[in-house]
Amino acid sequence: xxxxxxxxxxxxxxxxxxxxxxxxxxxxxxxxxxxxxxxxxxxxxxxxxxxxxxxxxxxxxxxxxxxxxxxxxxxxxxxxxxxxxxxxxxxxxxxx
Amino acid sequence: xxxxxxxxxxxxxxxxxxxxxxxxxxxxxxxxxxxxxxxxxxxxxxxxxxxxxxxxxxxxxxxxxxxxxxxxxxxxxxxxxxxxxxxxxxxxxxxxxxxxxxxxxxxxxxxxxxxxxxxxxxxxxxxxxxxxxxxxxxxxxxxxxxxxxxxxxxxxxxxxxxxxxxxxxxxxxxxxxxxxxxxxxxxxxxxxxxxxxxxxxxxxxxxxxxxxxxxxxxxxxxxxxxxxxxxxxxxxxxxxxxxxxxxxxxxxxxxxxxxxxxxxxxxxxxxxxxxxxxxxxxxxxxxxxxxxxxxxxxxxxxxxxxxxxxxxxxxxxxxxxxxxxxxxxxxxxxxxxxx
Numbered sequence: 001x002x003x004x005x006x007x008x009x010x011x012x013x014x015x016x017x018x019x020x021x022x023x024x025x026x027x028x029x030x031x032x033x034x035x036x037x038x039x040x041x042x043x044x045x046x047x048x049x050x051x052x053x054x055x056x057x058x059x060x061x062x063x064x065x066x067x068x069x070x071x072x073x074x075x076x077x078x079x080x081x082x083x084x085x086x087x088x089x090x091x092x093x094x095x096x
Numbered sequence: 097x098x099x100x101x102x103x104x105x106x107x108x109x110x111x112x113x114x115x116x117x118x119x120x121x122x123x124x125x126x127x128x129x130x131x132x133x134x135x136x137x138x139x140x141x142x143x144x145x146x147x148x149x150x151x152x153x154x155x156x157x158x159x160x161x162x163x164x165x166x167x168x169x170x171x172x173x174x175x176x177x178x179x180x181x182x183x184x185x186x187x188x189x190x191x192x193x194x195x196x197x198x199x200x201x202x203x204x205x206x207x208x209x210x211x212x213x214x215x216x217x218x219x220x221x222x223x224x225x226x227x228x229x230x231x232x233x234x235x236x237x238x239x240x241x242x243x244x245x246x247x248x249x250x251x252x253x254x255x256x257x258x259x260x261x262x263x264x265x266x267x268x269x270x271x272x273x274x275x276x277x278x279x280x281x282x283x284x285x286x287x288x289x290x291x292x293x294x295x296x297x298x299x300x301x302x303x304x305x306x307x308x309x310x311x312x313x314x315x316x317x318x319x320x321x322x323x324x325x326x327x328x329x330x331x332x333x334x335x336x337x338x339x340x341x342x343x344x345x346x347x348x349x350x351x352x353x354x355x356x357x358x359x360x361x362x363x364x365x366x367x368x369x370x371x372x373x374x375x376x377x378x379x380x381x382x383x384x385x386x387x388x389x390x391x392x393x394x395x396x397x398x399x400x401x402x403x404x405x406x407x408x409x410x411x412x413x414x415x416x417x418x419x420x421x422x423x424x425x426x427x428x429x430x431x432x433x434x435x
Binding site: 010041071074 | 186
């Protein structure tokens with residue numbers, strides 16, 4: 001990293017680490033999809049519409065809806081872990 | 097030393113600065129900066145959201161150095177960092193929001209005077225090393241350890257010039273009142289920082305009023321606006337009266353608390369007025385427990401009197417600066433810091 005530099009790396013070399021994106025499934029049929037409502041106005045309406053379309057048009061087996069506490073605050077780790085354990089694909093939506 | 101590296105260019109190309117050159121952090125210079133604190137350089141002050149990188153006393157000294165601080169400014173940077181990482185301040189949200197708000201630091205107490213923090217002419221602007229570099233150090237930490245970079249983790253549409261620096265003190269020589277910190281029951285000798293998430297100041301000119309009621313009615317009007325989030329959320333609002341405006345109230349016998357309360361009372365608009373533009377929505381009215389059809393219902397700019405932060409700052413002249421707030425996921429924080 002920055003050890004060979006004549007000065008200190010102020011970022012500790014870490015804060016901009018690139019994370020690999022999870023692989024995108026090519027087919028949603030039979031999958032469980034999670035929808036995360038960020039609490040902004042109408043996010044629930046947008047997500048419910050998407051959920052219906054996913055079941056009817058793409059053969060999604062089950063849709064699980066979750067809601068954050070407040071849109072400007074990160075979702076708690078328990079909520080993210082719970083969703084990660086139950087779904088194969090998750091969609092976050094903002095309303096507005 | 098690697099003679100091929102031009103460190104000034106390197107820091108700019110790496111996005112390790114705010115766009116201006118930084119003081120290159122070397123071990124010697126960081127040791128010099130650490131003379132400003134007795135704290136263990138390896139002790140952890142917190143994790144900077146949203147990236148969550150750890151910030152030790154040493155990391156904060158590195159950034160204070162880069163920003164151009166003197167070692168004697170380091171206690172203020174450490175104290176401010178500790179405060180803005182408190183959960184109720186919700187720096188994670190501020191780092192990511194589309195809004196253009198920033199943590200404004202109001203530093204009260206004798207140490208602010210000792211290190212030359214400025215609260216007089218031009219205190220929101222350039223020319224004052226302590227104001228410029230303490231706020232800049234916080235910003236560099238938020239960028240380098242929190243990754244709050246526009247277009248990346250930050251969805252900010254415009255940001256704000258307050259994201260270069262946002263640190264000042266009050267005009268203690270010319271204020272007719274106690275400081276903000278003393279108004280919150282801190283002792284005069286205590287060194288206190290208050291941080292609130294706000295927009296850039298807008299200036300309210302009044303060179304006409306000769307009594308407080310007209311003056312305060314006008315300032316209160318500037319605190320309200322269609323399109324301002326503080327109409328629809330419980331937000332912090334900072335009002336910085338110039339010594340001249342403050343004196344007009346004080347000469348009429350008003351205390352600081354009375355002015356604060358009067359502004360809080362006056363800063364409202366009937367709901368019908370706010371329907372004419374901006375971010376009024378029936379859902380937002382309902383979320384505040386207000387009937388969206390009640391056109392006469394007065395919507396307050398500041399929901400909670402304690403969230404109206406009144407200070408006296410700036411030079412002589414008939415102006416008050418008003419900083420609108422953000423949303424109810426953040427609450428202003430205040431506390432003492434070690435010198």
